[in-house]
Amino acid sequence: MNKNVQVHAALFLVALIYGSNYSIAKEVMPAYVGPYGLIILRVVSAAIFFGVFSRLVIKEKxxxxxxxxxxxxxGITGIAFNQLCFFGGLNLTAPINAALLMVISPVVVLLFSALLLKERVGWKKITGIVVACLGALLLISSSHTASGTGNWLGDVLIILNATSFGLYLVLVKPLMAKYKAVTVVSRIFAVGAVIVVPFGLNQLLAPDYSAFPxxxxxxxxxxxIGVTIITYLLNTWALKYANPTLVAIYIYLQPVLAILIAVGFGKDSFTLQKxxxxxxxxxxxxxxxxxKQQVAKRA
Incomplete structure (x- = not known):
């Protein structure tokens, strides 16, 4: 299969998983597990999985x-701060607000790529971001209801999450040029796990897990498995062959896929406007x- 196709397929799957997560996470928190307790479950589980896999299979440092x-x-920008802000924000605001505010991430990536990686910002890339952003804003606005106004603190946390994730995509790019994806992901999850545990330990211990349906x-x-392990592996692998802006631009697909999923379950309608x-x-x-910087050719 063509490398271009593989990269876009991986990024599309990531967008599909993330698009589903906005609604699925709200089913769990805060009714069953607090947002920071949920982060510990995700990050520590992923840290153990990647740590064991890296030591037994990859054996690279x-x-x-x-x-x-x-x-x-x-680990700080891509796992700890990113996850704390996202789930803390999603717990306070509506999923539609979170999806709307996440579209700033590619803009952040573009700015940090120009500043830190000296990546040239051409007019096609700027135009593409503007067009995709316009489509996402119009789509989300058309689906936005009065009941989804959200909370201002939650919105601020989502903005901080988007900024942190954008910076992470730029910072991790040089590491992906030198090491295998699992080696990098294993390290950043280990760092993230150490940081998030103190924030969510009380919320982790509070629920009666035996009563969970x-x-x-x-x-x-x-x-x-999906939102944490698979998405980080696919995103990190894609960064071996694509620039950070291309990875970030797929955030704009999340609201599209979220609406398609909602239509499939009879919770929304798909119109010509959408x-x-x-x-x-x-x-x-x-x-x-x-x-020209889309996908690097590698042997």
Whole structure:
């Protein structure tokens, strides 16, 4: 399979999983588990999985002070601060608000890529981001209801999450050029796990887990395996071949996929208006992916 197709397929799957997570996470928190307790379940489980897999299969270590310090920074921005802000914000605001505010992440990536990686920002890339952002804003606004106004603190936390994730995508790129994806992900989750435990330990110990229905356990399993392990692996792998802006631009697909999922369960309707807005998003993704820096050719 063509490498371009593989990269876009991986990023599409990530967008699909993340698009589902906005609604699924709200089913679990705060009724069953507090947001920070849920973060511990996700991050510590992933840290154990990646740690064991890395030691038994990959057997590769991050070398040198510069790379080790960068991996710690990635653990802070990509796991700890990112997750604390996202789930704390999603717990306070409506899913539609969170999806709306997350569209700033590619803009952050573009700025940090220009500043830290000296990546040239061409007019096609800027135009693609603007077009995709416009489509996402119109789509989300058309689905927004009066009951989804959200909480201002939650909205601020989602903005901080988007900024942190954008910075993470830029910081982790050089590490992906030198190490295997599992090696990098294993380290950043280990760093993140150490940081998040003190924040959510009380919320982790509070619930009566024996009273959880099967649907809630399945939702938790989805967030640990799908939203945490699979998405970080696919995103990190994609960064080997694509620039951070292309990875970030797929955030714009999340509201499209979220609406399609809602339609499938009879919770929303898909109109011609929404179809046109979705086409804007896909057009923006296409414009960004067609820039010269789209996918690096590797042997």
């Amino acid at each position: 991050i070398r040198g002070w510069a790379d080790n310090l960068r991996s710690v920074a990635c 099967l649907t809630i356990w399945l939702a938790i399993a989805f967030m640990i 179809a046109l807005y979705a086409l804007l998003i896909f057009a923006g993704v296409y414009m960004v992916s067609m820039t």
